[in-house]
Amino acid sequence: xxxxDDPFLDAAKEVLRSNRLNHFTKPAPRLxxxxxxxxxxFISMAYALYDESKVYEEYQSLFAGQWSNGMLPQIIFHEESxxxxxxxxxxxxxxxxxxxxxxxSGITMPAVHGFVMLYLLTKTTNxxxxxxxxxxxxxxxxxxxxxxxxxRDPAAEALPCIIHPWESGTDNSPLYDKSLSLIxxxxxxxxxxxxxxxKYRNAASHRPDNTDYDRFVYLVDLFRTxxxxxxxxxxxxPFVIQDPLFIALLxxxxxxxxxxxxxxxxxxxxxxxxxxxxxxxxxxxxxxSRDRFAAYDFCNSEFIxxxxxxxxxxxxxxxxxxxxxKAMFGSFENDFIRKAHPxxxxxxxxHSNYEANRYWRGPIWLNLNYLLYKVFNLHGKKxxxxxxxxxxxxxxxxxxxxxxxxASKGQNDIACGSPDxxxxxxxxxxxxxxLQGNN
Ligand code: DGY
Numbered sequence: 001x002x003x004x005d006d007p008f009l010d011a012a013k014e015v016l017r018s019n020r021l022n023h024f025t026k027p028a029p030r031l032x033x034x035x036x037x038x039x040x041x042f043i044s045m046a047y048a049l050y051d052e053s054k055v056y057e058e059y060q061s062l063f064a065g066q067w068s069n070g071m072l073p074q075i076i077f078h079e080e081s082x083x084x085x086x087x088x089x090x091x092x093x094x095x096x097x098x099x100x101x102x103x104x105s106g107i108t109m110p111a112v113h114g115f116v117m118l119y120l121l122t123k124t125t126n127x128x129x130x131x132x133x134x135x136x137x138x139x140x141x142x143x144x145x146x147x148x149x150x151x152r153d154p155a156a157e158a159l160p161c162i163i164h165p166w167e168s169g170t171d172n173s174p175l176y177d178k179s180l181s182l183i184x185x186x187x188x189x190x191x192x193x194x195x196x197x198x199k200y201r202n203a204a205s206h207r208p209d210n211t212d213y214d215r216f217v218y219l220v221d222l223f224r225t226x227x228x229x230x231x232x233x234x235x236x237x238p239f240v241i242q243d244p245l246f247i248a249l250l251x252x253x254x255x256x257x258x259x260x261x262x263x264x265x266x267x268x269x270x271x272x273x274x275x276x277x278x279x280x281x282x283x284x285x286x287x288x289s290r291d292r293f294a295a296y297d298f299c300n301s302e303f304i305x306x307x308x309x310x311x312x313x314x315x316x317x318x319x320x321x322x323x324x325x326k327a328m329f330g331s332f333e334n335d336f337i338r339k340a341h342p343x344x345x346x347x348x349x350x351h352s353n354y355e356a357n358r359y360w361r362g363p364i365w366l367n368l369n370y371l372l373y374k375v376f377n378l379h380g381k382k383x384x385x386x387x388x389x390x391x392x393x394x395x396x397x398x399x400x401x402x403x404x405x406x407a408s409k410g411q412n413d414i415a416c417g418s419p420d421x422x423x424x425x426x427x428x429x430x431x432x433x434x435l436q437g438n439n
Contacts, residue, residue, distance in 0.1 A: 008397055009432060015401050015425035016046065020054075021079060024061040028403065028418035031200060033081040035061055037074050038169050039423055041112035042367045046426035048120040049433050055120055056133050059113075063140045065104040067096070069230065070147030072113075072140075073104035074166055085196045086220060096228035106220070106228045110169045110246050111148065113141045114253025118260055123433075131264065138260055141253070142271065148250060149274055151230035154298065158277035159242045159285065160250060161298055163233060164219045165212075168243050170346065170368075172208045172360040174353035175304050176241065179297045180215045183238045190214060191221050206357050206416045215239075240298035244286055245310035248293075249371075251278045252316040275317070282314045291327035293318075307351045309336065309344055309368055315375050325379055333384070342391035343384075344372055345407035356408040357416050363404040366392050366427035373434070392431050401425045 019026050024035040025043050032039075040062045047054040065076035077088045088103040096106070117134060124130040148160035165171045165180070197207050208216075219239060226232040234240065254275040261268035286293045292306040293314045312332055320328065339349040347354045347362045355361040369392045376384040395405050395414075401424040403417025 006432065009429060012046070012396075012401065012425035012428045013050070015420045016043065016422055019420065019422045023057045024076075024078065025054075025058065025422050027422050029420050030083060031197060031403075031418045033079070033083045035065075035076040035078055037062065037072055037076075037109035038112050038367075041116040042370070042423040043426045044116055045119050046429040048116075048123045049429060052120070052124060052126060052130065056129075059133075059137050063137065065100055065102045066140060066144065067098040067100060067104075067147075069098045069151065070143035070145075071098070071108050071151075071230075072111075072144040072147075074107050074109045075105040077103035077105075083196060085193060086217070090191075090193065091220065092224045093228060095224055098228065105166075106223050107164050107167050108144075108147070109167055111141075111145060111250040111253045113137075113144070114256040114260070115249075117141065118256035121260060121263065134260060135264060135266075138257065138264065138266065142257065145250065145254065145257070145271070145274065151234070154234050154240070157242075157285065158274065158281045159247055159296075161234075161240045162243050162246050163223075163237045163240055165216065165239070168241075168246055170245060170308070170310060170360045171216075172212060172358065173308055173310070174347055174351060174361055175243070175295050175308055175310070176239070177353055178304070179239055179241060179300065180212065182300060183215050183218060185214050185218055187214075190218055193217050200418070202357070202416070206359060208359050238299055241304075242286065242296040242298065243310065244282070244293040244295055244306070245308075245313045247278065247282060247286075248310075248313035248316050251275060251282070251314070251318075254278065255317050279318050283318050283320075286314065287318070287320075287324075291324070291331050307348050307353075309346050309372060312375055313371060315379065316371070329376075329379070329381060329384075337384070337387075339409075340407040341409045342395060342405075342407065343387050344369055344391075349408065356406045356411070359404070359417070362407060363416050364391075364395065364407045365404050366395070366424045366431075370427050370430060373431075389431050389435055392427065393435070396424065396428045401428070 016025055026033055027036050027039040040058050044055045044058050065073050091105050093099050093104055093106045120130060152160040162168050165176050195213060197203060223233055254271050257271050258268045292311040294306050295304040297304055335348045336345055345362050346360060346368055369388050373385055373388040399415040401420050402415040403421040406414040
């Protein structure tokens with residue numbers, strides 16, 4: 001049961017209602033006019049609490065864009081719009097024979113759908129309908145995981161890679177700065193393009209800069225000139241990263257899929273193998289002798305040491321000793337929590353590339369607050385768990401349903417990016433539900 005005496009809950013549902021088009025919810029009213037992959041997952045968690053039929057519709061729409069190699073695209077272009085770059089004309093994914101008959105971009109995004117489906121199963125008020133829906137969708141989600149292990153794991157380490165910052169979900173993170181800076185761009189051969197994201201409020205200081213966009217575009221051009229052949233792309237791509245958030249969410253979803261398959265009496269032996277291998281590899285390679293998880297740059301054969309909140313995320317599934325968790329949480333609280341307010345910045349505030357307002361370079365995002373909340377909860381850190389819930393709720397109440405928020409101490413105008421952002425509204429609904437469950 002939801003709390004019903006909170007006007008912000010009604011406002012949150014209204015944000016979702018007004019961003020909903022035919023059978024899917026766009027992330028924001030103007031900036032993002034299509035269906036985004038991981039946004040659909042976070043948005044559906046809220047629908048799971050008050051209108052399950054919308055979860056089914058969201059997922060049917062999303063998976064209508066799944067490619068025959070299993071890849072679940074980052075963006076599904078259901079409807080025409082000239083409000084966003086790059087749209088279908090730029091992606092040219094019809095160069096691949098693997099596309100579905102719904103237009104999409106040619107890369108993927110973090111695999112959140114396993115744990116979102118477990119969330120649905122846990123919250124459902126109609127077990128018959130939900131079980132029927134899960135029997136239909138789970139095989140497709142498993143195919144999207146198989147894609148990661150088959151095509152994105154070049155050294156067969158069970159650590160699937162991203163090939164574009166947009167695949168990480170945390171596009172502009174300082175984690176990728178060095179790898180991107182090493183890509184040589186020849187302006188004469190770079191396709192011409194016009195950004196459409198710069199016309200909004202504070203866009204110049206909140207959105208990625210043009211140097212990053214040149215690299216984003218360069219990579220898309222590389223993919224389309226290889227006709228989206230994954231083997232050629234992995235061989236030729238100058239940006240191949242083992243990203244701790246991307247891999248952590250895949251394995252968190254693997255874990256959830258095992259539980260769902262057990263419930264539905266479905267075979268999960270392959271998922272079990274992925275789960276164990278990925279946990280072991282995250283621990284041995286990405287944790288190693290550190291006190292947090294690093295990313296690994298495959299092209300330049302070097303670790304990118306932990307500087308973002310993603311460096312904690314593999315603790316969603318990787319078993320750690322008491323000493324290891326103490327060191328990880330201790331350094332995290334020192335670096336991130338004491339130097340900022342409210343919780344939780346996505347980049348360590350004392351890092352030289354921290355930017356308080358810019359896209360994924362420091363600000364708070366409520367979907368990551370939810371995932372951090374799960375990490376702290378799993379490890380019994382009650383103080384941080386409470387803080388993440390209350391800070392997230394207060395951020396929305398004080399500023400509105402913005403896309404992200406400045407985390408630096410003592411700021412006034414902390415709202416960043418798009419207003420009426422769908423997953424901010426959804427996470428508000430989810431956090432309120434958690435609060436009710438915890439009291
Ligand atoms: C954007 O356009 O900024 C999106 O994050 C890409 O997924």
